Amino acid sequence: MFYVSALRIPQSSTSPSPPISSSNPNTGKKKKSWSRAVFSNLQRKGLERRFQIQKYITKPDRRQLAATLGLTDAQVKVWFQNRRMKWRHSNEAGKTEDNSVDSTQDSDIHIDVDSIAEND
Incomplete structure (x- = not known):
């Protein structure tokens, strides 16, 4: 089981900084x-x-x-979404490499059984 409740990280060091506002002269709306x-x-x-x-x-x-x-609930949610995508991509890359290795191994290896039998 995994518990980290005794260790707390200050919220200010992990939360995104507050939005930076800049006025748009054309619309007067603030941009976050x-x-x-x-x-x-x-x-x-x-x-x-x-x-x-x-x-x-x-x-x-x-x-x-x-x-x-x-952390915030949203930070954990987004982290899990991103981590699942990373996990899927790494699994797909591994499967692609495995398939290419299997197909090349069969076609690249040629053994002349007759010459092996004659040498014995």
Whole structure:
């Protein structure tokens, strides 16, 4: 089982910074810009361990994991979505390599059985 509740990371170090507002002179509307959230090593390890156990996390589990790691529910949700895509792509790449290796092995290896039998 995996517990990290004793270790808390301050919310300010893991949350995205507040939106940066810039006025658009044409419309007068403010434009929001978000910075990328950077996870600590502890948070990444916690997320990875949970992903190894559970590829699809339920809402209650996601909320609990977010609270344990000091992240928002949305951060955990997006991290799992991105991690599943990475996992799928790595699986597809592995299958493609396996198929190409199997097909080349059969066609590239030619053994003359008659010459082996004559040498014995």
